[in-house]
Amino acid sequence: MNFFKYQGTGNDFVLVDDRDQTFPAGDQAFIERLCHRRFGIGADGLILLQNDSEYDFRMVYFNADGAEGSMCGNGGRCIVRFAHDLGLFESETRFRAVDGEHVAVVCEEEIFLKMNDVAGMEQHPGHTFLNTGSPHVVKFAEDLAAMDVVGEGRAIRYSEAFQPGGTNVNFVQVMDDHTLFVRTYERGVEDETYSCGTGVTAAALVVHRQLNMPDPVFIQTLGGNLRVSFNPVEGGGFTDVYLIGPARRVFDGVITL
Ligand SMILES: N[C@@H](CCC[C@H](N)C(=O)O)C(=O)O
Numbered sequence: 001m002n003f004f005k006y007q008g009t010g011n012d013f014v015l016v017d018d019r020d021q022t023f024p025a026g027d028q029a030f031i032e033r034l035c036h037r038r039f040g041i042g043a044d045g046l047i048l049l050q051n052d053s054e055y056d057f058r059m060v061y062f063n064a065d066g067a068e069g070s071m072c073g074n075g076g077r078c079i080v081r082f083a084h085d086l087g088l089f090e091s092e093t094r095f096r097a098v099d100g101e102h103v104a105v106v107c108e109e110e111i112f113l114k115m116n117d118v119a120g121m122e123q124h125p126g127h128t129f130l131n132t133g134s135p136h137v138v139k140f141a142e143d144l145a146a147m148d149v150v151g152e153g154r155a156i157r158y159s160e161a162f163q164p165g166g167t168n169v170n171f172v173q174v175m176d177d178h179t180l181f182v183r184t185y186e187r188g189v190e191d192e193t194y195s196c197g198t199g200v201t202a203a204a205l206v207v208h209r210q211l212n213m214p215d216p217v218f219i220q221t222l223g224g225n226l227r228v229s230f231n232p233v234e235g236g237g238f239t240d241v242y243l244i245g246p247a248r249r250v251f252d253g254v255i256t257l
Pocket residue numbers: 011063068069070071072073074075134135167168186187188189193195196197198199
């Protein structure tokens with residue numbers, strides 16, 4: 001079985017062309033092994049590209065633990081690059097993911113990925129919670145570079161308030177009037193990743209609402225730079241939310257496990 005490795009700001013994925021639907025998608029241990037950084041290819045997740053009668057393709061996303069995840073923004077940008085590399089569309093595409101329809105545009109190095117509309121956000125003591133296709137806590141931090149993201153993120157991810165599903169956790173430092181630094185603890189990877197697309201989207205919307213940071217918000221992650229553009233609507237929600245940044249093929253190979 002052939003695979004392709006892609007990364008979007010350091011959030012890395014195994015991509016498989018599964019248009020013939022032969023990949024063992026129900027085998028959680030197999031997917032976990034493929035994502036393992038010692039015994040497998042190594043990745044934060046695995047994504048299947050499947051046929052869809054109404055769209056250019058369908059995205060099926062699994063976290064590194066082998067279980068199917070909720071929407072993955074960086075994975076969405078990577079599968080758009082993969083579909084483009086496969087010649088499935090020229091510059092603009094419509095595809096189906098777990099949270100519904102997405103449109104995306106390839107513009108040289110960058111992928112502009114339209115995210116789902118966001119209904120609003122919940123204020124909790126010390127943090128904000130919202131769903132940008134995946135559940136996210138956004139918490140402000142002062143010296144983010146020095147922070148124990150895994151320890152503090154894991155404590156919130158497994159806290160009583162977010163059971164049974166858990167949540168992803170983003171720590172955010174404001175760098176200037178337009179720019180954030182974001183570090184994320186990811187559910188399903190159960191570790192810090194270099195970048196999380198739905199997470200930085202959540203962070204941008206929160207800083208717009210709470211600190212009035214203007215559209216677009218520029219975001220630095222451990223793996224590179226992203227930006228998020230949006231249209232705030234009355235009642236606290238957002239439409240026309242776009243996650244924008246690079247996505248690249250790294251290597252390909254054959255699975256022999
Ligand atoms: N890396 C992803 C987020 C993936 C979703 C998540 N780990 C979950 O299932 O909760 C992104 O770029 O959005």
